[in-house]
Amino acid sequence: MKIKFLIVLSLFFVFNLARAQGCSDAGICSIGSSFNGNDEKKNNSIEFATILGKGDADVNYVSAYIGYTRFFNEKWSANAKVTSSYANGSFGGRGSVGDVFLTANYVPVATGSYKWSFTSGLKIPFNQSNLKINDHPLPMDYQSSLGTFDFLGSVNLNYKNWDFNYAVQLPVININANSYFSEYSGTADFVTTNLFERKPDVLLRGTYTINTTNRKFSFKPNLLFIYHLGQDTYEDIYGQRKSIAGSEGLTVNGNLIAGYHFASGNSIEASIATPFVVREVRPDGLTRAWTAGVSYKVRF
Amino acid sequence: MRTIFTFITILMLFGCESEGELTREKIGAMVVSSEATLLFSGTFEPEGGNKVTGTAHIYKEGDSYKLSLKDFSISSGPDLKVYLSKTNRPESFVNLGSLGSGSSQSYTVPEGVSFATYPYVLIHCQQFNHLFASAALKSN
Numbered sequence: 001m002k003i004k005f006l007i008v009l010s011l012f013f014v015f016n017l018a019r020a021q022g023c024s025d026a027g028i029c030s031i032g033s034s035f036n037g038n039d040e041k042k043n044n045s046i047e048f049a050t051i052l053g054k055g056d057a058d059v060n061y062v063s064a065y066i067g068y069t070r071f072f073n074e075k076w077s078a079n080a081k082v083t084s085s086y087a088n089g090s091f092g093g094r095g096s097v098g099d100v101f102l103t104a105n106y107v108p109v110a111t112g113s114y115k116w117s118f119t120s121g122l123k124i125p126f127n128q129s130n131l132k133i134n135d136h137p138l139p140m141d142y143q144s145s146l147g148t149f150d151f152l153g154s155v156n157l158n159y160k161n162w163d164f165n166y167a168v169q170l171p172v173i174n175i176n177a178n179s180y181f182s183e184y185s186g187t188a189d190f191v192t193t194n195l196f197e198r199k200p201d202v203l204l205r206g207t208y209t210i211n212t213t214n215r216k217f218s219f220k221p222n223l224l225f226i227y228h229l230g231q232d233t234y235e236d237i238y239g240q241r242k243s244i245a246g247s248e249g250l251t252v253n254g255n256l257i258a259g260y261h262f263a264s265g266n267s268i269e270a271s272i273a274t275p276f277v278v279r280e281v282r283p284d285g286l287t288r289a290w291t292a293g294v295s296y297k298v299r300f
Numbered sequence: 301m302r303t304i305f306t307f308i309t310i311l312m313l314f315g316c317e318s319e320g321e322l323t324r325e326k327i328g329a330m331v332v333s334s335e336a337t338l339l340f341s342g343t344f345e346p347e348g349g350n351k352v353t354g355t356a357h358i359y360k361e362g363d364s365y366k367l368s369l370k371d372f373s374i375s376s377g378p379d380l381k382v383y384l385s386k387t388n389r390p391e392s393f394v395n396l397g398s399l400g401s402g403s404s405q406s407y408t409v410p411e412g413v414s415f416a417t418y419p420y421v422l423i424h425c426q427q428f429n430h431l432f433a434s435a436a437l438k439s440n
Contacts, residue, residue, distance in 0.1 A: 092320030130379060130427065131315070136323040137398055177427040179379060183410070184397040186322050194395070195426070237395045237410060 042265055042299040043071040049295030051271075056287040057189035059089035059141050063293075067101075077105045079121075085144040090187060092133045097126045098144035103152060115158040123150040123169070128177035129196065137179040139190035140285030146198060147176030154203075163207040163222075170200045181237060191244060191283045192234050198284055199230035199248065216261055224253040232283050246280030265299040327398050328405025332368050336361035340415055342435035344423070350375040352433035354403070356421040365409040367396060367421065372403050379427035382407055384418035388434040394418055395426075 046068050053061035067081035080102050086095030103121030110116075129147030131138055140146070154167035174197055182192045207222035227250050231243040255273040262268075274290045336359035344352045354372030358365060367382065374380070380399040386392040396407045415437060423433040 086316070088320075090320050091322045093316065093318040095317070096315035128427065131317075132398075133317045133323040134319050135327050135398055135401060177379060179381070179398060179426055181395070181397055239393055239395065 045069045045297050045299045047295055047297040049293055051291050051293030053288040053291040055087070055089075055141055055285070055289065056282070057089060057141075057187075059087050059287075061088075061288065061291075062086045062095075075107050075109075077107075079103045079105070083144075087142040087144075089142070090189075091136065091138055091142055094131050094133055094138060094142045094144075096131055096144040099126060099146075100124045101152070113159055117156045117158075119152070119154045119156065119167075121152045123148070123152060125149065125175065128175050130177040130179055136185075137181070137194075139180045139182075139185075140178060140193045140196060140283060141190060141287060143178065143285060146171075146284060147174070147178065147196070148198065149173040149175070161209045163205075163209065165203065165205040165207075167203040167205075168200060169203070171198055174198075183237065190285075191281060192236065193283050194237075195235040196232065196283065197234070197241075198232045199228060202227050202229065218257075218259045218261070220257040220259070222255050222257070224255060226251045226253070228279060234283070244281055244283050247283050249279045250277055251275055251279055252277040267297045269295045269297075271295075326400055326402065328369070328400030328402060328407060330366070330406045330408070332359050332366045332406050333361050336366065338440050339365075340419075340437040341440055342421060342437045344372070344374075344421075344433045344435045346433055347431040350377075350432045352423070356435040356437065358409070358415060358437060364411070365413070365415075367407045367409055369405045370403075372405060374399075374423055374433055377425045377430070377432055379425055380432060381424050381426045383420075383422040383424050384409065384413060384415075385420040385422045385434075386418055388420050388422070388436065390422055390424045390429075390431055393422065393424075399423060 046066070048066045049064060051063040053063065055061060063083065063085045065081055065083040067079055069077060069079045071077045080100065082100050083098040084096065085098050086093065101121060101123050103119050105117055105119045107117040125145040125147050127145050127147065129140065129143040129145055131143055148171040151170040151172050152167065154165050157164045176196045178193045178196045180190070180193050182188060182190060204225045205222055207220050210219040228248050230248050231245065232247040233241050233243050236242050253273055253275045255271060257269055257271040259267055259269040272290065272292045338357055339360055340358040342356045344354050344356065346352045352374045355370050357368045357370065359368060382396040382399050383390055383393040384396065394410060394413050396409065419437045421435040421437065422431060424431050
């Protein structure tokens, strides 16, 4: 077990150093495995996390979220999560609350070794993705929300130590009012995203869980494939809607999560992530070259 | 643990901002050279129940054109933009970017824009698609 873990960990860092890019998406990535052990005597949990990240150009991020999960019974649970983000770079520093994610999860009675679950929910933005500094419009990289109401849906499969998630993130209502023009900004580092409209994403994630024999420690290396289904668009200075070439396509992220489980049922997790494949252009600002985060979950 | 939780919650609920090198200068703070040639002028008229005062001027400075607002003030709006427009409605226009906050502001006009085609200056709230003011440009 120890040797297997060390091999996985070594491979991860080799890839990480060779391709120092990073985990990208704020929304769809957060649809998690639905088979995390639920202590039958504790039907509630609160999780809070802080994540550091490095984005395009000189943008650095500090993100946070607070989530609450309620297990109603063996089959049904619900989760609410509020996110926030602070971005700092040549435009200055800008932070704000981002979105609230509301999801419900259903776990049918398991038959055999295969355990399925189904998750659906909404992402609701707290702002219209037009945060400014000193009245200057900011690129999407500095926005705490994508400015869309999204439908989230996922199918999750657990088989022995493997977890697989297939998910969609579908923008349903666009309230994005971003007004950033590259030509008026003084830098060519970010593309114009005036009145930005984004296309859906689909996700496939595979996670392998390694538990130590005393089950205190767990390690979860996972690969995350995200396909952006089409070119995003914006309105140019003449009021004409334009497609952003290269904004569609595949992102592949590698992620490693290490967790420690306390006897009380609480747990702490540390994660690092980086992308191995990225889209040619990422106007939505989901450009993390790497992320490193810590989360703490309290069960009660 | 409760302290940490409370601290993070407070951090999440309140936004913050600080200027950087690309946002330090106020929008519209650019100065038009005293040697620039005045080509067109117009007086702002209010639209949609808003208040506005001031004039709009087009200058030729070297090979470029500048729009200058003088003695300017307007009702506050959430996301006001400066347009050069074909008519006094925001239907076919050139977006010059966000409106600044001073009584004297200047904006660079993109290359290739004809003032015979775009003879109006509009102040328009892009976020809620609401016109605040217009000025018809006349040759000096």
